[in-house]
Amino acid sequence: MTFLEHLNQSDEARMIHDTAARWAGGVADEAVRASKGFSADRWAEMAEMGWLGILAGEDQGGLGMGAAEAAILAGAMGTAKLPEPFIASAVVCAGALTRLPGGAADALLADIAAGQTIAAPAGFGLPCDDSAPCPTATDDGDGLVVSGEVALCEAGPATGVFLLRTGGAETSLVRLDRDAPGLSVIPYRAVDGRHLARLVLTQVPVPAGAILARGPAAETALAHAEALAVAALCADAMGTMDRALALTAAYLNEREQFGRKLASFQALRHLIADMMVEVEFARSMADLAAFGADGIEDPVALLDRARARVCRAAKVVGETSIQLHGGMGMTDEMAIGHYFRRLNFLQAMLGQEAGALRRRAQALAAEVAS
Structure with missing residues (x-):
């Protein structure tokens, strides 16, 4: 295709x-x-x-x-x-x-x-950061014993199963039930209110039946999952930006200052236009990310570019939306503040614009060196 x-x-x-x-x-x-x-x-x-x-x-x-x-x-x-x-x-x-x-x-x-x-x-997918250390697994007969920590995991009280990426002699993908012995789930909340958790694993036994994949098979599955994560996070950000832009435009058409609608001020209309341009640039890259996740054998370079462009747009749209709403935009009663916080969270999940560009620069430097 x-x-x-x-x-x-x-x-x-x-x-x-x-x-x-x-x-x-x-x-x-x-x-x-x-x-x-x-x-x-x-x-x-x-x-x-x-x-x-x-x-x-x-x-x-x-x-x-x-x-x-x-x-x-x-x-x-x-x-x-x-x-x-x-x-x-x-x-x-x-x-x-x-x-x-x-x-x-x-x-x-x-x-x-x-x-x-x-x-x-x-340990994979969320956030999109392959530099974070993952828990280490050691062989224990037919199974594994895993120790380590995962600092950020999107898990709440209703989460029953963890798919864990482990390091050690080889990469493994294992299933851990929430009540696994030696597993501590420490909950906290994200800036946008969603449930997160820190996982602490202390000599957690993983039976052979819970080892879903090892070696190249695990790495292939993880690479596909992370490509899907980038595509989905970019799409989530697009939906969030579209709504933030609509709310901001509606606010300017309703609110009056000096006896005139805010939307009548040319400088404010230019800011809305700038937001629209950023959103459309980002939409193209988000579409490419969704295409690359399934349609390209090695989509990493394309996905990094998509992450960078979407994060840039999310920053512009989020900050400009709050600016155009004024002080009211930061109140809990105004929906735009919640969309702003969601955009901040999504940027963090995507590694921020600077993180995506740095990863691409490192990849290019490695290609030149080889």
Whole structure:
């Protein structure tokens, strides 16, 4: 498939887009705030519509679709600023599992698609930072013993399973249940209110049946999951920016100063135009990221460029939106402040513009040196 073919959505993708837009538009801002980081009812609705199985195959009860369709749903999450771990569980974890053979991976994938299990990636995917150390695994008969720490994991009280990347003699991808002996889950909250956790592993035993992949098989699955993570996070940021831009434009058309609508001031209209330009530049790169996650064998370079451009737009849109709202924009009662905080969180997950550019520069330097 070419990129132009990717942009020409299928009938199924258009249906998902329309359904997601209607559903996200019907989620009240008050309901999001009242849910305090997670709504079991919204999660059940996503499962009923098949969204939690967007990447899972039909044999696992999923829709068997790809990164483009997952990105559509991620964008809807951003539009409604939903705190549920859709990307973490239904995209990153499910994406890794789709590249793994075996009954254990298929069973977990089916549980995720049905909404029966919420999984969290640990040590990969979120945040997109391959420089962070991962817990170390040592052989213990047929199984492993894992020790170490994962500083950031998108996990809340409803998270039941962790997909953990381990280092050591070789890379492994293992399943850890929340109540695994030796595993401590220390909760905290993100700036946008979603649930996060720090994992501390002290001699955690991993039986052979919980080792999903080792060596090259694990690395292939992890690379695919991280590509999907970038594409979905970029799409989430696009949905968030679109809504922030709409709220800001509406505010300028409603608010008056010196007897005139704020939208009548040319300088403010120019700022809105600058935001629109940034958003459209970023949208093109977000579309490329979704295409690259499935359509390119080695999409790392493209994904780094997408991360940089989307982070730049998120910074401009977030900061300008707050500026145009004035002091009211930072109050908890104004929705724009919550979108601003979400954009800050998404930039951190994507590694910030500077982080993406630094990683690309390091890759280019290594190519030149070789």
